[in-house]
Amino acid sequence: MATDAGHPLYAPREIPKGSGKIQMPPDLALIARKVGKSSRQNCGACHFNGGGGDAVKHGDLDTSLINPPRQVDVHMAKDGANLSCADCHTFNEHIPSGSRYQIQAKDPHGKDLPKDDHNRATCESCHGSTPHQDVKINHHADKVACQTCHIPEFARGGIATKTLWDWSTAGKRGPDGKPLFIQGEHGHLKYSAEKGDFEYGENVRPTYKWYNGTVRQITMTDTIDDSKILEINAVEGSASDPKARIWPFKVMVGKQPYDPVNKTLVVNHVYGDDDTAFWTNFDYAKAIQAGMDTAGLPYSGQFAFIETRMNWFITHMVAPKEQAVPCQDCHTRSESGRLNAIGDIYLPGRDHNDWIDLFGSLAILGSIGAGLGHGAMRLISRRRQSK
Numbered sequence: 167m168a169t170d171a172g173h174p175l176y177a178p179r180e181i182p183k184g185s186g187k188i189q190m191p192p193d194l195a196l197i198a199r200k201v202g203k204s205s206r207q208n209c210g211a212c213h214f215n216g217g218g219g220d221a222v223k224h225g226d227l228d229t230s231l232i233n234p235p236r237q238v239d240v241h242m243a244k245d246g247a248n249l250s251c252a253d254c255h256t257f258n259e260h261i262p263s264g265s266r267y268q269i270q271a272k273d274p275h276g277k278d279l280p281k282d283d284h285n286r287a288t289c290e291s292c293h294g295s296t297p298h299q300d301v302k303i304n305h306h307a308d309k310v311a312c313q314t315c316h317i318p319e320f321a322r323g324g325i326a327t328k329t330l331w332d333w334s335t336a337g338k339r340g341p342d343g344k345p346l347f348i349q350g351e352h353g354h355l356k357y358s359a360e361k362g363d364f365e366y367g368e369n370v371r372p373t374y375k376w377y378n379g380t381v382r383q384i385t386m387t388d389t390i391d392d393s394k395i396l397e398i399n400a401v402e403g404s405a406s407d408p409k410a411r412i413w414p415f416k417v418m419v420g421k422q423p424y425d426p427v428n429k430t431l432v433v434n435h436v437y438g439d440d441d442t443a444f445w446t447n448f449d450y451a452k453a454i455q456a457g458m459d460t461a462g463l464p465y466s467g468q469f470a471f472i473e474t475r476m477n478w479f480i481t482h483m484v485a486p487k488e489q490a491v492p493c494q495d496c497h498t499r500s501e502s503g504r505l506n507a508i509g510d511i512y513l514p515g516r517d518h519n520d521w522i523d524l525f526g527s528l529a530i531l532g533s534i535g536a537g538l539g540h541g542a543m544r545l546i547s548r549r550r551q552s553k
């Protein structure tokens with residue numbers, strides 16, 4: 167697919183450039199004639215290909231979901247619930263419910279599937295907030311998103327997702343003087359003269375962050391702090407925020423051009439038939455000047471590269487219940503504990519306090535083995551309340 171921000175290809179294009187492989191645009195007329203019940207395939211024609219190809223942007227939306235095995239997605243599998251995208255994303259005047267800009271990080275309404283309130287794209291709207299027989303698991307729902315336990319890894323469908331994109335190395339030419347393109351494993355581009363270096367991952371463990379549904383997007387006119395890594399879309403939330411829960415994310419590692427004098431991001435003019443386009447001349451100075459001129463934004467004439475991070479929350483590819491993240495992946499002192507970066511919460515089994523730890527681990531053992539745990543749990547709760 168093209169780098170056209172959600173638009174499909176409208177004309178045949180050689181992708182990757184120099185590969186001799188021509189990709190054909192989707193037949194939009196044919197798609198329009200088939201408008202009726204939407205399928206995973208036709209929603210996916212756009213959403214699986216964001217960012218320039220299959221699985222590039224999202225780690226949890228790729229072509230493996232057209233016909234996934236149950237292992238990959240219990241909801242969309244034919245031998246699972248066989249849901250289409252629109253079963254969860256009900257549409258209201260063409261505006262789909264569910265969004266990465268205004269997500270419902272915690273759904274207080276619980277089950278509301280029968281009434282079509284166009285507010286359905288949460289786990290709770292079908293399962294409610296207490297779907298487990300085990301109260302110990304249900305207790306987590308307030309602080310831990312359902313996705314955090316039920317999507318242990320993303321990109322599980324055999325299609326690698328892009329995890330690193332470094333624009334700073336773009337523009338190299340091979341010995342023949344032609345723009346350089348290097349294929350890596352699985353036919354993915356490892357290096358592209360047009361876009362720089364890439365890395366990919368399959369079966370990736372998410373990064374966990376507090377998230378209350380609010381995202382702070384950096385815009386083109388924002389002044390940025392270039393003394394540290396720039397979070398393009400920092401997510402908000404903390405342990406004391408009643409609307410926040412711990413969510414799983416794919417964090418895309420990036421490096422992109424910016425103006426070190428004005429301290430803003432810059433517009434890079436990549437594609438077009440003129441001689442300033444980066445993909446024609448591979449000259450950043452010209453391409454950025456042209457981009458900033460066209461956008462009418464102030465530009466010092468100097469550019470450098472800044473390390474960036476982008477957060478993509480993970481919500482598809484729910485695994486079978488047996489594969490939910492095991493208790494000890496979070497409740498542990500191990501260096502590989504999943505929630506080690508979440509410092510502002512007391513986690514039994516992880517945090518230093520011998521007395522409570524003993525009971526914390528008893529509670530965890532109890533859930534696996536005998537009914538010991540319940541007593542211990544009550545003790546913990548009582549002690550926490552009395553603090």
Ligand code: HEC
Pocket residue numbers: 206209210213214224227231241242249250251252253254255263264265266268269270271287288289478479481482
């Ligand atoms: C089992 C229910 C379910 C199914 C099936 C489902 N989704 Fe989602 N989707 C969600 C939930 C939950 C969210 C989080 C949105 C929120 O809470 O506001 C979401 C979010 C999204 C987002 C915004 C998130 C982002 O990272 O940009 C997109 C786009 C999306 N879904 C597309 C799809 C497509 C395309 C399909 C079909 C291939 C699909 N969804 C199938 C439940 C579902």
Ligand code: HEC
Pocket residue numbers: 171172173174204205208209210211212213251252255262263264265266267268
């Ligand atoms: C022709 C391409 C195309 C098709 C087909 C398509 N979408 Fe979208 N969709 C988009 C674009 C473009 C956006 C806006 C993305 C953005 O704002 O970054 C969008 C936005 C969304 C969002 C909100 C995403 C967000 O992060 O806020 C959801 C959810 C969604 N679409 C689901 C669906 C579902 C379900 C279907 C099938 C019934 C579908 N889309 C079909 C292109 C498409």
Ligand code: HEC
Pocket residue numbers: 240241245246247249253254286287288289290291292293312313316481482484485486487488
């Ligand atoms: C549109 C309704 C709907 C939504 C929304 C929904 N589910 Fe489900 N879910 C189902 C149905 C139906 C099944 C039964 C599928 C099966 O096992 O055949 C199911 C099954 C499950 C299972 C059990 C799988 C197993 O191994 O038995 C889990 C876990 C689960 N869902 C978690 C989630 C999570 C997490 C979300 C939010 C990302 C979610 N669900 C959103 C309808 C929904």
Ligand code: HEC
Pocket residue numbers: 289290293294295296297298299300303306307310311312313314315316487488490491
């Ligand atoms: C702390 C981890 C954790 C969280 C958070 C969590 N679950 Fe679960 N879930 C599990 C485990 C473990 C199982 C399997 C054991 C069981 O069924 O009790 C499970 C089972 C399920 C099942 C299958 C139940 C059955 O009886 O077959 C569904 C459906 C489900 N979860 C949905 C959800 C939803 C919806 C949320 C958010 C409100 C959620 N889970 C939050 C760990 C979690």
Ligand code: HEC
Pocket residue numbers: 302303305306308309310314315412491492493494495496497504505511512513514526529530533543546547550
């Ligand atoms: C994804 C990480 C994660 C997993 C997996 C997980 N927990 Fe937790 N657990 C937490 C967090 C975070 C808290 C703190 C929640 C709070 O303070 O409300 C917690 C709290 C607890 C507590 C203290 C509860 C309370 O109300 O004081 C117990 C007991 C517990 N978990 C048991 C379990 C058991 C048993 C399992 C496996 C079935 C499990 N946890 C799986 C993250 C996890």
